[in-house]
Amino acid sequence: MTETLDPEDTKIITLARSARARAGVPEGAAVRDETGRTYAATTVTLPSLRLSALQVAVAMAVSSGAKSLEAAAIVSEADEPGEQDVSIVEDMGNGTLFLAAPDGSLKGRYI
Numbered sequence: 001m002t003e004t005l006d007p008e009d010t011k012i013i014t015l016a017r018s019a020r021a022r023a024g025v026p027e028g029a030a031v032r033d034e035t036g037r038t039y040a041a042t043t044v045t046l047p048s049l050r051l052s053a054l055q056v057a058v059a060m061a062v063s064s065g066a067k068s069l070e071a072a073a074i075v076s077e078a079d080e081p082g083e084q085d086v087s088i089v090e091d092m093g094n095g096t097l098f099l100a101a102p103d104g105s106l107k108g109r110y111i
Contacts, residue, residue, distance in 0.1 A: 068093030
């Protein structure tokens, strides 16, 4: 998919890619809240806790006082975001959700 993104949207994709690479995990995510603050995270997989990268990033934003999201990005090999991840973005005010490949190329725009 060839699409020109706003520099701020490119930034959250880059943050998600960096988080994913740094942790060596299959999925990274980043979100931008209504004030422009960004949060990046990766998947959490523990015996007693499993969270998607987007769930972690949104939890970080909410626990820091975010009321809504302008945008969210997931970097993954997946062909589409999980239903729960789409719902989370909808819960946070219908910001745009981007799905990107590990190389940063945009696979899709949701919501």
